[in-house]
Amino acid sequence: VRLGLDVGGTKTEAVAVDGDGRILASVRMPTERGQDGVIGTVERAATALLAHPSVGEAAAIGIGIPGAIEDGRVRHAVNLGLTELDLGGIVSAHFGVPVGVENDVKAAALGTHRLRGGTEPVLAYLNLGTGVAAGIVIDGRIWRGSGGVAGEVGHMPIDPAGPPCPCGQRGCIETFVGGAAITAGWGRGERSVSDLFDEADAGDAAALAARETFAGGVAAAIRLLVLSFDAGTVVIGGGQAALGGRLREAVARRLRRDAEPSPFLASLGLDARFELLPPASPAPALGASFIDVSVLI
């Protein structure tokens, strides 16, 4: 039995899986922020799974978490209030089992690949949330590139006249697609992307324009993943995937419109290449259970 935990900015999902990757039990709880908060959340979620009658003991624990990860250490997980934390070492010492820690988007990409049968040669998982980044799975393994920035598609600039990005560039994909950026661009204060879609559906002109800008950014990210990796499928996950069919429709419409004047783009069939991760998919936590354990007890 292995445990997989997906530690998100607001909630943590955890699963226990058997040797065949079947889910034996799952739990969900709010994520507490800061060093102690995150450690406490992880330990509570794992303890809850281990107490489940069908679980018993765990041979290893995998954790997917935002930030830059190296040797079980988490760096720059701003949304969780973490600057640097030896999460792997601490959790491993607490439970007495090997622990692996992986960037949450990469772990979710791996879980998505397995849930879809594990046979796709090139799968991209595009995470749309506060940030925008992709995890790439090639021949069943997470693609890391030469130094860990593979899949940082959110910071590719697509409009020199676009909004400034917190990264210091201008017009990055994230400035059109990121949760904070889209509501800021809409200019109605603290509203969710779901509110934006509601008002666009009601015919509000500003909301319609903002939704189009958003859809254009998602379309650009999909195009980038196909023109670089030639991903066969792009699966969209993350907070904004909860928009469901409305998101799929807006993005597919935009992709078809962009392809109208371009036989080249039309030949890529982008509108048929992307899918949404189903609501409440266990992919992120399941993916975490499959990551290599790097921190040994």
Place this chain on the structure above:
Amino acid sequence: VRLGLDVGGTKTEAVAVDGDGRILASVRMPTERGQDGVIGTVERAATALLAHPSVGEAAAIGIGIPGAIEDGRVRHAVNLGLTELDLGGIVSAHFGVPVGVENDVKAAALGTHRLRGGTEPVLAYLNLGTGVAAGIVIDGRIWRGSGGVAGEVGHMPIDPAGPPCPCGQRGCIETFVGGAAITAGWGRGERSVSDLFDEADAGDAAALAARETFAGGVAAAIRLLVLSFDAGTVVIGGGQAALGGRLREAVARRLRRDAEPSPFLASLGLDARFELLPPASPAPALGASFIDVSVLI
């Protein structure tokens, strides 16, 4: 002994290599266009190599050529005047040896990787010529993606207000970097990119602006290859690589300027990640000699 041919829009380079990949002989000749022209050029170049005293017989022939390649057939090689040609079948029948045909940029990427020692885990070869595209070598093999469009970075739009691209989109990287596009943008008629750099060096304001636009497009292509694949090194080849140090300087300056306001971009060290293929490098023809033979006699 294997033969490798790089069939370019104006010239064809060919090498004979031994089992250790050492070049035994090389020839160079103008490329003739059209079906008969291309077949004639390939047969003359291969015959010249076979007549070389240090060569004798060849066990296989590899051909790198522009266009979409499948099973030895070349499609849409516009610059060579080819719509569709069973190049592999014809050359194989003529010489009685297995022949492999590969897209020229992918073959050049493979040759570049081998010439650099063959150990880099992720190498991108960025071809700057009439068109703009990249070949990616991962663990020593050409990266194909799911359907052969991997590395088509020239058709990623980076400016919605940019010039229309022949592909039907607007503001593609190729509209800023492609040979035809840059001289068109400069508005001085049929001038080479080298002329542009000369006049920019002489202080001409329009040329300085056009050179900056060009450098910005190359910088965007390098950034895209790092933010997607996380290529450890981007090697620039193709006709415009002949600009040499002047190209390197203009692009490095632009990459550094873009990174000034962005600690994220600065952390990628893009200005130190790219190199130019040396003038007269045998990489494209050498790469062709290493491609898998797919058309058997």
